[in-house]
Amino acid sequence: MQHRILIIGNGDDAAMAARAVVAVGMEALVIGEGAFPIADDRVTYKDGWTLKHIEGQIGAFEAVFDTSDGEQTETVSSIIAATGADMVPCSLMNSAGDKAVSFKDLPALLNAKEYTLPMAVVFIQDADVDDGQWVSAIGINLARQVRKMWGCDVYYLCRFIRGSHFEVENAYRMARAEGVVFIKYSKDSLAVMPAEGKTTVSFNDYTQEISIQADMVVMSDVLKPQTQTSSLTQKLGIGINHEGFFQYDNAYYPFTATNRRGVYVIGACKGPAGLNDVSGDAAYTALDIKIQLDELRPIADVIAEINLFKCSLCLTCLRFCPHGALHVSDDMPSMVVYDMACQGCGICGAVCPAEAINLADNGKALMKESSGQKRLKVYCCKNSAKKALDAINMVAQLPQGVELAEMPCSGSIKPEELVNDIYAGFQRILILACYSDACRHVNGNADMRRQMKALQDTLADMGIARDSIVVMDVAGPSSDDVLEKINSAYNAIGLEVAL
Amino acid sequence: MTALSHLQSVLEQGHFAVTAEIGPPMSANVNLIRQKAGYYNGYVDAANITDNQSAVVCMSSIATAAIVQQEGVETVFQMTCRDRNRIALQSDILGAAGLGLKNLLCLSGDHQSFGNDPQAKNVYDLDSIQLIHTVKGMRDDKRFINGKEIKTEPQVFIGAAAHPFAQPTELYLISMGKKIAAGAQFFQTQAIFDVEGFGNWMKAVRGMGYHKQTYILAGIIPIKTARSLKIMNDTVAGIRIPPDLIKRMDSADNQEEEGMRITLEIIEAVRKIDGVAGIHLMPVSSEQITPAVVERAGLYPRPQVEVQ
Amino acid sequence: MIVGQEKPVTELLDMIKPYKRVLVLGCGTCTTVSLAGGQKEAEFMSALIKLNAAKTGQDVTATTETVKRQCEWEFLDDIADLIEQADAVLSFACGVGIQAIAERYPDKVVLPGVNTKFMGMPIETGVFQVRCAGCGNCILDKRGGICPIARCSKSLLNGPCGGAEDGKCEVNPEIDCAWYLIYNRLKAIGRLDDMKQFFEPKDWSYGRDGGARKLRKEGIAL
Ligand code: SF4
Numbered sequence A: 001m002q003h004r005i006l007i008i009g010n011g012d013d014a015a016m017a018a019r020a021v022v023a024v025g026m027e028a029l030v031i032g033e034g035a036f037p038i039a040d041d042r043v044t045y046k047d048g049w050t051l052k053h054i055e056g057q058i059g060a061f062e063a064v065f066d067t068s069d070g071e072q073t074e075t076v077s078s079i080i081a082a083t084g085a086d087m088v089p090c091s092l093m094n095s096a097g098d099k100a101v102s103f104k105d106l107p108a109l110l111n112a113k114e115y116t117l118p119m120a121v122v123f124i125q126d127a128d129v130d131d132g133q134w135v136s137a138i139g140i141n142l143a144r145q146v147r148k149m150w151g152c153d154v155y156y157l158c159r160f161i162r163g164s165h166f167e168v169e170n171a172y173r174m175a176r177a178e179g180v181v182f183i184k185y186s187k188d189s190l191a192v193m194p195a196e197g198k199t200t201v202s203f204n205d206y207t208q209e210i211s212i213q214a215d216m217v218v219m220s221d222v223l224k225p226q227t228q229t230s231s232l233t234q235k236l237g238i239g240i241n242h243e244g245f246f247q248y249d250n251a252y253y254p255f256t257a258t259n260r261r262g263v264y265v266i267g268a269c270k271g272p273a274g275l276n277d278v279s280g281d282a283a284y285t286a287l288d289i290k291i292q293l294d295e296l297r298p299i300a301d302v303i304a305e306i307n308l309f310k311c312s313l314c315l316t317c318l319r320f321c322p323h324g325a326l327h328v329s330d331d332m333p334s335m336v337v338y339d340m341a342c343q344g345c346g347i348c349g350a351v352c353p354a355e356a357i358n359l360a361d362n363g364k365a366l367m368k369e370s371s372g373q374k375r376l377k378v379y380c381c382k383n384s385a386k387k388a389l390d391a392i393n394m395v396a397q398l399p400q401g402v403e404l405a406e407m408p409c410s411g412s413i414k415p416e417e418l419v420n421d422i423y424a425g426f427q428r429i430l431i432l433a434c435y436s437d438a439c440r441h442v443n444g445n446a447d448m449r450r451q452m453k454a455l456q457d458t459l460a461d462m463g464i465a466r467d468s469i470v471v472m473d474v475a476g477p478s479s480d481d482v483l484e485k486i487n488s489a490y491n492a493i494g495l496e497v498a499l
Numbered sequence B: 001m002t003a004l005s006h007l008q009s010v011l012e013q014g015h016f017a018v019t020a021e022i023g024p025p026m027s028a029n030v031n032l033i034r035q036k037a038g039y040y041n042g043y044v045d046a047a048n049i050t051d052n053q054s055a056v057v058c059m060s061s062i063a064t065a066a067i068v069q070q071e072g073v074e075t076v077f078q079m080t081c082r083d084r085n086r087i088a089l090q091s092d093i094l095g096a097a098g099l100g101l102k103n104l105l106c107l108s109g110d111h112q113s114f115g116n117d118p119q120a121k122n123v124y125d126l127d128s129i130q131l132i133h134t135v136k137g138m139r140d141d142k143r144f145i146n147g148k149e150i151k152t153e154p155q156v157f158i159g160a161a162a163h164p165f166a167q168p169t170e171l172y173l174i175s176m177g178k179k180i181a182a183g184a185q186f187f188q189t190q191a192i193f194d195v196e197g198f199g200n201w202m203k204a205v206r207g208m209g210y211h212k213q214t215y216i217l218a219g220i221i222p223i224k225t226a227r228s229l230k231i232m233n234d235t236v237a238g239i240r241i242p243p244d245l246i247k248r249m250d251s252a253d254n255q256e257e258e259g260m261r262i263t264l265e266i267i268e269a270v271r272k273i274d275g276v277a278g279i280h281l282m283p284v285s286s287e288q289i290t291p292a293v294v295e296r297a298g299l300y301p302r303p304q305v306e307v308q
Numbered sequence C: 001m002i003v004g005q006e007k008p009v010t011e012l013l014d015m016i017k018p019y020k021r022v023l024v025l026g027c028g029t030c031t032t033v034s035l036a037g038g039q040k041e042a043e044f045m046s047a048l049i050k051l052n053a054a055k056t057g058q059d060v061t062a063t064t065e066t067v068k069r070q071c072e073w074e075f076l077d078d079i080a081d082l083i084e085q086a087d088a089v090l091s092f093a094c095g096v097g098i099q100a101i102a103e104r105y106p107d108k109v110v111l112p113g114v115n116t117k118f119m120g121m122p123i124e125t126g127v128f129q130v131r132c133a134g135c136g137n138c139i140l141d142k143r144g145g146i147c148p149i150a151r152c153s154k155s156l157l158n159g160p161c162g163g164a165e166d167g168k169c170e171v172n173p174e175i176d177c178a179w180y181l182i183y184n185r186l187k188a189i190g191r192l193d194d195m196k197q198f199f200e201p202k203d204w205s206y207g208r209d210g211g212a213r214k215l216r217k218e219g220i221a222l
């Protein structure tokens, strides 16, 4: 079957994505504003279309667009957002006078027919490691061009050159060979001052104060999220990070995949890090999409099932599902699950006020039963604590009174389950969750913590100690950590000291 | 229309009016009322008697007003919509008229959550604009809200509150216009500390022509200490005190005197603003300082007018 | 929807103290949607009742059930057995549902599990706000679609009091001043003249003040 991928954006990143999509034999539907550089019969470009909303799931998203001919609906198998970012001048630009240009504006100057040849050009890469190597990639190539075309002295001031990426490293070597002078400067020492037709750039290179008289200063830009980013996150049901770029600050989403299966983000719209290797990301993404689509299967063994007689359409699950896997049915008064999108986290089941959502066994199989005087029940998140325990096969050696249950995500815990555990005689319940910025289901940890706080308050009102319920975060692979936490929780039972 | 209250006569004859507030006692202590009235005798054209201000239970404003008038000081009795429905309000208006009270300030009233009885149920059968309309109807049309005729109508000079600093200005000017249309004859404003802001508001008021249709009395809280100023700034809704003023009070050697000076400066400044017909002092349980303020502001003695 | 809030657990435990067999009954409509009294809350309460009984050495059983709507007898008839077996029904419906049980089962003790708060809607996940006070004679046409009776702390019908600051009500900075909202909205829809009119004292007799209300749907009512 022919897969068609919607690509949002018409800049370089989108072009890269479109080429990669075509390269693995799929079609691309690209929307944007203005021209698009690719002419290929497998690529359809719709100028002026904007996304209104999407429904559906991987394999068959219904995307609705606003167009000059009114609303249009298209079915696409997957979606890639490659909307780019805005490049704005860095803060140094304010003080630098009119002899300063930004990386962004330099190409136009290089292409201009008439200019006075400068004697010395100083590049300033005002960026830290976290800003990504894209700055270096752009800056070094510009420096090489200046050196080649104008033959003048070229100084390249920076705080780091990210050498991890092959292309950048290569360009760096070539530039040095071609005579670009690289100087590392310490961050707060830099001053740029216009003076009598020249610009004085002074700085400390960690050994001494240096001052260069430049005819031209070229300064790196800063990436800022586009204004449409926040509305697109709503429409696509995907996350946004603290800087406003696409995708959550979450260890599970470092690449191009998002919290919504079948929706990807590529390039500058992900922030500086997205620019490190756009072509590689595009190729990887296209391949990933193709593999998933060719043999489309549910992602989780156990997915949510909704009892349509019980559902009261309160929309709570819809608001909580981190993966865009729920929607209001078109033909029944009930919420329904997108089977390919659901990741089985169980968060919906924990919040549904009607108990209308079932995951087989609520996803919580017992890993070990307990007996004995002192009893501790441990809920282990499948994505961290359970993995760690499985890895060392230590479950049997835990003390008698420890009972272990697995859960798909700590967000799946229902307060009444824990009350029943306490009723059944467990003195303490330990919830081992993943760190909140490494929660596979994005908000599961945070959702659970809120619920647990409320539960602890209620129990405290009834005279039951708050530390009957203990929540701890563990890192996935760290078995020792997990064992220690279980043992310490177990040993603390009966002690006066609260954990 | 015949000028029946002293305050109305003062205003209609073009004098710059002075009113000041008296807080009724939180007890049945009549002597206290008489004492406070004593401070005011000859210094104000009328004394406002608050109606369970800040939703704190005090002696009723009508009873207090009647006692104050026995001491020879005319009153403006205040009435809020918080505690009485239309039956009680109209009945009290008749009763007040029977006791010889001639000026009425119609207010919506502070919410009960501010007072000592936040558990109380509020009424708000009418709002302040409807109350104004009701009083006017009772007086001019000789009708109750229900349309039934009143044989002997109450004679009342009707007042309302204005909020120079509340935002957005347009919204509150619409309200003020509605109050005038409903029958408000005079306004007493919220306390003014920011004279420039008040001047801008008066400009907007003049733009609407309201100053020609009604008398505007500028609200003044005599300043006592830097501390009281700060407390007011932080806790009283709708009061904004310019930081410079607080600074000035902070650095003063004699705070009491400096406070008095600032108060006099504010009075002096608002007097000059076109459309301001008088001042309304709110000494916040320091009624004894009112005579000094009036005197030092050059507003003493008060005009003797012929009341028809 | 009718928005409710579960009563504090200690209050409920105290309330059921005299009874041995308690039926905790959720309501599948409003209180489910307002996250106060659906099956989830009912099960949670049952679990707490059992736990408390175990802790205090009492012999109490709690069963849980939820019906679609407690405010109609037909739905209550379906669970007649369960209700018969219980000493007391702890209802997680709004006040209407609770009373419906009391009427349908005149000899049964019915207890409220929920404080019925208001008619409102969710304004964000888990946060509800009042919208209508059931005055019986709607005036939204002249107030820009924003109800001053329910949303102004003083139910002022003609305009704001002087207490608002930065568009927030004097009673609580978390409450928007209804008149600020009305003004902005009327302005936005070009109907600011609506609020310049004088609104006569309202006839409150259509609401609670007219006495206990009853309504006949003509054409349907027999
Ligand atoms: S189990 Fe998780 S992913 Fe699946 S529908 Fe529920 S919340 Fe969404």
Ligand code: SF4
Pocket (backbone or CB within 6 Å): A306, A310, A311, A312, A313, A314, A315, A316, A317, A318, A335, A351, A352, A353, A354, A355, A356, A357
């Ligand atoms: S949370 Fe439960 S009741 Fe609410 S919409 Fe989802 S399935 Fe239905």
Ligand code: SF4
Pocket (backbone or CB within 6 Å): C002, C027, C028, C029, C030, C031, C032, C068, C069, C070, C071, C072, C093, C094, C095, C096, C097, C098
């Ligand atoms: S009983 Fe109350 S909560 Fe339940 S459906 Fe009826 S009105 Fe709604």
Ligand code: SF4
Pocket (backbone or CB within 6 Å): C131, C132, C133, C134, C135, C136, C137, C138, C139, C140, C147, C148, C149, C150
């Ligand atoms: S005007 Fe009356 S019916 Fe209309 S929303 Fe307000 S309270 Fe409800």
